[in-house]
Amino acid sequence: MSLKQRLILGLTTTLTLGACSSNSNIFDNTLGLSDYAIIGGKGLTSKDDISKSIVGIYIHNKETKDIEICTGSLLPNNLVITAAHCVSDSVGELDIALIFNTNMDMKNIKMEQVRYVDKKSITTWWGAGGHEEIDTGDIALLHFNGDVPAGYTPATILGSADALQDGAPVILAGYGVNKVRKTAIDENTYPDLINAVQLGTVVCENNQNLENCYEITKSGEGTLRQVDVTIANAKFSSSEITVDQTNGKGACQGDSGGPAYILSGGRYYLWGVTSRGIDDQFNDCSVRAAYTNIPFFATWLRRAAAKLSTSLTNPNLLSQ
Incomplete structure (x- = not known):
């Protein structure tokens, strides 16, 4: 099933199940949380200026069937900047969709708010030797088809x-x-502790001996x-x-x-x-x-953009 078909199915399912379940959305057991989000902040709506250049990224691995979400920033010429690790899965080909809505719950999304990524560019630093711990080059540029939905405008990149x-x-x-809870556990009775540690749902002060462990739960x-x-x-x-x-x-x-x-x-x-x-x-x-x-990556960004679309020598993109 293609990503477009999955999204359409999700929207249709929401319409048929929404009346009997307030929890009908895309966030099921297959959804991964691809690293980083916002804690202790405030919600944004389409009326907030800062939201007008931010998009949700919906990523489907066609081989593993995993689904993850990330975030990106809209740039001119149908481009979105995001993290390389979001769109460079080492196993399986990825289908990537962009969600132009401040809420990624399927019951709030219309198909006209979805755009599909057709091209991407990732820095050569990403995954290269010598860049595993610092200077990882965790940046990518995506190109999508179609026009930009009404109400959205490109971000302005800081020039220096x-x-x-x-x-x-x-x-x-x-x-x-937006919520993280750390709960102490009994290491002797916790089910499948080793697997939980490997998955990251349990963390320990002493991982080698599995001592002083906590269950980490996240929501929102x-x-x-x-x-x-x-x-x-x-x-x-x-x-x-x-x-x-x-x-x-x-x-x-x-x-x-x-x-x-x-x-x-x-x-x-x-x-x-x-x-x-x-x-x-x-x-x-x-x-x-x-x-x-x-x-720091301004030169790479211009070159990548030129390969993906037209030149980004646009005063609305790079500040002087």
């Missing part, structure tokens, strides 16, 4: 990273979980949210910046590829792509998150 300093206030946004995915945080380390690596999440706010599982903005002169400037957690032993999104620095 000079304003991105330690302690600077920034804004994160994305779809995904599918709604677009934003949150205010500060930069923790603007020089984490040559191409990555970390944000502080120790105040109960920040990025968490479910929203990889989402945007980071800085506000200047009343305008939001896109500078980052959500990549991964840092020093997050308990996988509860309470320490730091790493963001790919978009201005």
Whole structure:
């Protein structure tokens, strides 16, 4: 079954089951939360300016049948920027759809709000030797068919990273979980503990001996949210910046590829792509998150865009 058929089936199922179930949506047992989303933030609607350049990404692996969600930022010429790890599964071919709605619950989505990705470009750093821990190149560009749905406008990319300093206030946004619960467990009675640890649903202070373990549960995915945080380390690596999440706010599982903005002169400037957690032993999104620095990849972005569509030498894309 194609991704388009799956989405149509999901929409049809919602129409037939919605009257008897308030939980009828795309988030079933097959849905993966592809890394990072928003904790401690506020929900966004189509009336919020920041939401007008953010899209949900629905990813279906045709071989494994897994489904995941990520987030992306709209750019000119039918392009969306996101995280490489969202769209580069090592096993199986991916079908990718973009959801132009602030809520990814199927009962809220119309087919005219869906666009299908036909081309993509990923940095050569991603998956390359020497880039496993830092400077991972976790950035990708997608091209989609059709026009841009009404109400959406491209983001403006920050032209220089000079304003991105330690302690600077920034804004994160994305779809995904907004609640994380850490519950102590009895290691002697917990069912299939080893498998749970391997899956990441249980984390332990001592993984080798399976001691002091906690069950991690997450909920609330599918709604677009934003949150205010500060930069923790603007020089984490040559191409990555970390944000502080120790105040109960920040990025968490479910929203990889989402945007980071800085506000200047009343305008939001896109500078980052959500990549991964840092020093997050308990996988509860309470320490730091790493963001790919978009201005660092400006040359790659222009070249990739030229291959995917027309030139992006557009004053509405890159600030001066």
